[in-house]
Amino acid sequence: MTFADVLARAETTEEGRTIRVPETWHQGRTAYGGFSSALALAEAMRIGGDLPPPRSAQMAMMAPLHGEVEVRARVLRSGRNAIWVASEIFGDKGLGFTASFVFMRSVESTVAFDDCASPRGVLAPQDASVLSRERGATFLRHNFDVRFALPPSDERRPEMFWWVRPRDVEKLDPSVALLLTADALPPGVMRLLSPSVPVSTMHWQVNLLTPAPATREGWWLLRTAADYAKEGCSSQRMALWNVDGAPMLTGMQSIALFG
Template sequence: MPGFGQVLASGETLTDGLAVDVPETWHQGRTAYGGFSSALALAVAQQVGGDLPPPRSAQLAMIAPLHGRIEARAKVEREGRNATWISAEISGEKGLGFTASFVFVRPIESGLAIDDRPLPDHVIPPEDGVALSTERGATFLRHNFDVRFALPRTEERRPEISWWVRPREHEGLDPMVELLLCADALPPGVMPLLGPTVPVSTMHWQVNLLTTAPETRDGWWLLRSTGDYAHHGCSSQRMGLWNAEGLPMLAGMQSIAVFG
């Protein structure tokens, strides 16, 4: 069961990217797990970009299923004084399946400082969290992550999911790549309101990276997804990721298709 770093290391280097085989252990339904594709796109963007500042934002589009042999390619779109924009695409045997736009920004001196990303209420520390049984869960979770519940059990059904997630293999991974690899591990926030057989699919993911150097204790990241709107088969959700010390690392928003 190859970890993500092993997948990258065994890939074929292209002039503008990387070709890899998606192991079935990284599948989410009939496609590669969204965090896998997002992390691969970032790794390829870093590869073609050279000496880049830290990534600070990304726009990610899950267009079509990706599996088997895939090719990830990236291109520098603009290199400014402080920021560099890089686009990336991932294609499979049936064509384009994923696109990404990244912006890498050098730290800039500023008198503005806001931090309004508090932890969810009543968070259980990772060392005290109950392990989530992944035997019947998504394939990528079973094989690649440790998962623990982060909020107390409740009978109330609400559009919110919060877990502690830790990758089992992360040696040699760029910290930002690891962050994207983990950040999409939750089911959509509206899942507690749906039947277990209702299909869902992420369409777009907007990510803002809130740190230039992500780090955490014992590998644990706190993830939270909250559905705040759902009509006519489309759900919008807010997403957050904190380290084990409670510091915000990532903020996001996703558009989810709900087929039922």
């Protein structure tokens, strides 16, 4: 079931909407983080009305979400140029996910620079090796095409570069589709861990760098890079570019390590 299908089958409640998380969107025992984030954004945009583009988001992933969940949203503040909207997702054990979104109109500014250049040495999508659909998390196998953006290397660095292409997102708002895709990589620190070590995202913050994200042939270049890990916590930086190397999104994430 595509993400657009999930939204189309949502049922309205007194406080929000209920949806059923398909098992094909699972990451372990919970909904994939990008799924929950995109669901929260879609609900924020639904209740917010005629909003400007989303430009920033903070997400807290507090408890597993599966089966039937309810998503709610409310406008926190409407300013001259920006609107803040909060979203929450409830599962069978109560509140499991919260998000705070900032929607902002473009304004005049004397400052303009870009220090988010795409990495060098990246293979083009057509030249990159393919991640087999028999490998990877459940949500990846069923909803995304993945290719390795860098040539194979024996160097163990807590960093990953993937080309990721979501399937069947034509009916989605481009910003919702971008957030749905942006969490597709495993945490960078997993390159240093045994595959049996569980990990879990705690917080995720992103900035959407353009009001109209776009790429060619559906491909996005994703990067995760851990810059700290100690005592069960890891901090990582994240970024996403389109095929032409234009930056679309930056972020950071806190990861819990259970081993």
